[in-house]
Amino acid sequence: MSEIKTYTTADLTQHSSKDSLWLAVGGKVYDCTDFVDEHPGGEEVLYDEAGKDATESFDDVGHSDEAREMLNKMYIGEYEASIFNGGKTSKSATSTTPRPTPAGGSADSGRLVSWVKGWF
């Protein structure tokens, strides 16, 4: 059993180079360092998003389920900013969903997000 790590925006920013390239997508952090060369969409777009929350760009492309599955292999932890950035990441997380929730989970997490946001 591995413990779940949480990374902040500051942590993410430290990994924005070719040598260590992390991306946040849908509230989760992925180490894409070794994937850059294999990305069908090219290296450039990943460098552009390196060390950032790439949820929107990732979603905009309309990546396939296969692409989403590839993400699972690169998963290294949760992105802490997902709740505190005005819901941007969390909102997209409902469509990205490499989460261990059932298929109907997106609606539920949407509700959770609104609920959490109500506190701020």
Ligand code: HEM
């Ligand atoms: C680590 C995260 C990512 C993974 C695993 C991934 C994976 C893939 C895969 C498998 C494809 C082939 C088409 C498909 O199956 O959907 C693809 C295409 C593409 N990706 Fe990504 N991608 C990632 C991040 C990004 C990001 C952040 C961008 C930023 C804009 C991006 C832009 C594109 C584009 C533009 C294509 C289309 C290429 C084409 O059809 O010519 N990807 N990606």
